[in-house]
Amino acid sequence: MAERVVRLTYFTARNPVLTARGRTQFVTPYWADVAVQGHALGLLLGVLLGLLVVRQRDAWPGVGRVWLAVLVYGVAKSLWAVYWYLGGTEYVLFRGAGLALVVLLAGLVAVALAPGDTQLVPRIDLWRREAAVGLLLAATLAIGLAAVPYNTVSVSPGPEADTGVQVRDYTVTYAEDVPNRYIGAINVPVGGSAFAINTSGVIVTSDRRDAWEVVVPAQRLKVRGRVYVPVGGLGWRETVVVNRTTWSVIDGPETYKVYIQPPDGPRTQVHTADPAVVPAVINDTRVAIRPAEPGYEVALDRNGTVVETAPVPRDGQNVTAADITFNRTGDRLRAVYDGTRVPIAKFELRVQRERG
Numbered sequence: 001m002a003e004r005v006v007r008l009t010y011f012t013a014r015n016p017v018l019t020a021r022g023r024t025q026f027v028t029p030y031w032a033d034v035a036v037q038g039h040a041l042g043l044l045l046g047v048l049l050g051l052l053v054v055r056q057r058d059a060w061p062g063v064g065r066v067w068l069a070v071l072v073y074g075v076a077k078s079l080w081a082v083y084w085y086l087g088g089t090e091y092v093l094f095r096g097a098g099l100a101l102v103v104l105l106a107g108l109v110a111v112a113l114a115p116g117d118t119q120l121v122p123r124i125d126l127w128r129r130e131a132a133v134g135l136l137l138a139a140t141l142a143i144g145l146a147a148v149p150y151n152t153v154s155v156s157p158g159p160e161a162d163t164g165v166q167v168r169d170y171t172v173t174y175a176e177d178v179p180n181r182y183i184g185a186i187n188v189p190v191g192g193s194a195f196a197i198n199t200s201g202v203i204v205t206s207d208r209r210d211a212w213e214v215v216v217p218a219q220r221l222k223v224r225g226r227v228y229v230p231v232g233g234l235g236w237r238e239t240v241v242v243n244r245t246t247w248s249v250i251d252g253p254e255t256y257k258v259y260i261q262p263p264d265g266p267r268t269q270v271h272t273a274d275p276a277v278v279p280a281v282i283n284d285t286r287v288a289i290r291p292a293e294p295g296y297e298v299a300l301d302r303n304g305t306v307v308e309t310a311p312v313p314r315d316g317q318n319v320t321a322a323d324i325t326f327n328r329t330g331d332r333l334r335a336v337y338d339g340t341r342v343p344i345a346k347f348e349l350r351v352q353r354e355r356g
Helices: 002-014 036-057 063-076 095-112 128-146 148-152 159-163 218-224
Strands: 083-085 091-093 119-121 165-167 170-179 198-206 211-217 226-233 236-249 254-261 268-272 276-282 285-291 296-302 305-311 318-321 324-329 332-337 340-348
Touching: 036 063, 036 095, 036 128, 063 095, 095 128, 119 128, 128 148, 159 170, 159 198, 165 236, 170 218, 170 226, 170 236, 170 254, 170 268, 198 218, 198 226, 211 218, 211 226, 218 226, 218 236, 236 276, 254 285, 276 332, 276 340, 285 340, 296 318, 305 318
Parallel strands: none
Antiparallel strands: 083 091, 165 170, 170 198, 198 211, 226 236, 236 254, 236 340, 254 268, 276 285, 285 296, 296 305, 318 324, 324 332, 332 340
């Protein structure tokens, strides 16, 4: 409490008046970041080692306390968070099955550490403690061996790496709706469709390291505008800058470009989105904003044919195409025709200097 008072006094003295505003954030479910496999493996190994110690000392704990302790630990470490991927940033949580597994695990541990023992199957001389320990050993081996295929399989970078930026043996790129090559690296004869996951975002690949990972989902890049991607190895580390610029049509779609800048080179355009068409029809003309080089341009379409194009003007300037004047004021673009001004688009997330 004293620390909080000191911190509040310090920051109040530095900044007595604070102005803040709401902002959009990209948030993934917290349980999608839980290392269930690691927590479960650590718990099982600890239980098996503890079982050896208890057996040597012949000091068996109470069943109820053991069951409650394992249950509380499992819930606290989110061992119930059994999930799988539905897409790049979509997941399905099997919470009911996960909680049942935690309760079952607590029961097995309690049985394995319970004082006394009874025979379950006399015909094969199977005792209660032996059965519980056998199931715990099987679970430990299954969890440990499940990681072996993904640590030994070769992951190919795929064609999406062709447009990326090279940083030593790494390639940093951006792609949308491409197969997740890490999840799909294992050929599973049954239920293989569950491993065919498409994803979008900033991707880091390395042939040398058999690496393929979406380090920044597309939605996070959209919200933040600019992200920093660290890559490195033994004794070296570099940071790659990825940024996205966007024109959002009022009450309509958006179009954008993604750039990647290596630490010692110029930025490279690695992705362009489809044109964004303005819903309103002006002078019998459809207006679309589309990526160009450099910046963006307006394309005017009549009867399915582009009759004229013009670069999106800079701030405070105008450009005329097909008798329609386009005025740029700050991040707003307006179309002016026959004395009528129509707001059509907004430039968003301008994180690097660029001709919009």
